[in-house]
Amino acid sequence: MGQLAVIRGWKVHSIHHRPGAGVTVGYALTVDRILDDGEHVRGEEYMCASTAHISHPNTPGLVRLTSRGATAWVWRYPGDPELPALHIACSPREMSALLGTPVSVELMSYRPTRRAVVRVRGANGVSYGKVARPPQVDSLAKRHTMLTRAGVSSPGVLLHDSRGLLVIESAVGIPLSNAISHGLKNRASALLFSLTELLDSLPMEAVGLTHRPAWADRCEHYAHAAATALPDERPRCETISRGIRDILARSDSGPIQPVHGDFYEANIFVSPDASHVTGVIDVDSLGPGHRVDDWACLLGHMSVLPHLAPQSYPHVEADLPVWRDMCERMVDPAALCVRTAGVVLSLIAGAKRVDGREWHHDALGRLATAESWLERAYGHL
Incomplete structure (x- = not known):
């Protein structure tokens, strides 16, 4: 291919900010490659620039840039230095x-x-x-x-x-998110029983895997991320974090047992009629934990759907209380609600968009939802 390339245009495609671990920006480029015979060939390419720690600095095609003591690593997709495959x-x-x-x-x-x-x-x-x-x-x-x-x-x-x-x-069935979008109606209770059976079937040997802290256990970290996205709401974010830490110490999280670890509507598949669960995906977090955190993950994600896409999830207001009340009878309700608040707190920063679309209303809705779950947790003490 050509020996010289000229960038004719570029735009930011994505920004991935991991507080304390660096920022990676993805750029969509329009590039003219000049061949040996002088011909120009125009194409689209994708490049990344990152301040994150790179453990393989000798990866072919990886470029190190420094300016005023700061370092950034640049590579062309798919030559990611941390993902050799x-x-x-x-x-x-x-x-x-x-x-x-x-x-x-x-x-x-x-x-x-x-x-x-x-x-x-x-x-x-x-x-x-x-x-x-x-x-x-x-x-x-x-x-x-x-x-x-x-x-x-x-x-x-x-x-x-x-x-x-x-x-x-490929997973069997349809994503639970689709069923929630159409409304669970009189199937909500039966479906939650099916979800319970699935969690009960997780193998006990998973308790020997690596333990990963739940969202509520890292509430200070997520409060900081939320406040970074919504700087004017920092006091509210920090108040939620302090409240979560307070109730965690005063509630019963239940025994250690196998958990899915990321148990929400995108990772759960159900039958087309939404009568029972057909499978789970994204099992990276399978391991030891508290059952209450799987339920908190499910309820927390479900409770922000109306803020994420109100037109797509008009039935959550009717279906969520059914699942919430059932879960409160299966585990300590204060622990459930405070841990759900922790999940929602972790989702606030994720509302921020880089494509120009409005996101503040979504983020503020998630913040208010976290406060609502925390208030309910206090009510159960």
């Missing part, structure tokens, strides 16, 4: 060779230096490739295999590549 997952030729059948690939999501997901289509149907740092992929493969052995409905492993790539089956 990304270029494989994004190549139909290489994926076809690995899977032994012709496939096409489509990038679904990409969080620079952290993870990516591609959809894989072939004669055998649809599967998904998950890219992460190699140790994380090894851990994820272990969890999927553990669930498969236990008979839990979750995607099976089709390919595990030690370079940091896992290809898994």
Whole structure:
């Protein structure tokens, strides 16, 4: 290909801010490549610049920039220095060779230096490739295999590549988010019982996996992130954090047992009639924890949907109280509500957008929802 490239245009595509760990910005570029014969070939490319720590600074194509004591690393997608398998997952030729059948690939999501997901289509149907740092992929493969052995409905492993790539089956059913969008109506209670049965089926050996702190356990961190997004609301964010810490010490979180760890509507699949659960995905956080945090994750995410997309989720106001009341009877209600407040607090910063669309109303709605859950928790003490 050409020896010289000229950037003709660029725009910020995404900003990934991890407080205390750096900022990564993705840029969509319009580039003219000048071939040896002088011909110009115009194309679209994607580049990332990051202040995050890079553990593989000698990655081919990685450039280190310094200015006034600050350092940023720049690379062209898919040459992510922390995701050595990304270029494989994004190549139909290489994926076809690995899977032994012709496939096409489509990038679904990409969080620079952290993870990516591609959809894989072939004669055998649809599967998904998950890219992460190699140790994380090894851990994820272990969890999927553990669930498969236990008979839990979750995607099976089709390919595990030690370079940091896992290809898994497609989930059965429809996302719970779709069912919530259409309204659960008289199926809400039965569906929650089915969710309970799924959590009960998680294998006990998962208790031996790595423990990950719940959202409420990191309330100060999430309050800081929320206040960074909404600086005028810092006092409210800090008040929520202090309240969460207070009630955590005064409520019963229940015994340690296997938990999904990220149990919300996007990771749960149900039957087309929403009568029962058909499976779970994104099992990266499977391990020891408190059942109340799985319920808090579910309720917390559900409670912000009307702020995220009010036109798409008109039935949450009717369905959420059914699940909330049922969950309050299964676990300590004060613990449930305060931990749900912690989940919602963690979601406030995520409302911020870089594409120019208005997001303050969404973020403020999430903030008020966290306050409402905290108030309810105090009412249960």
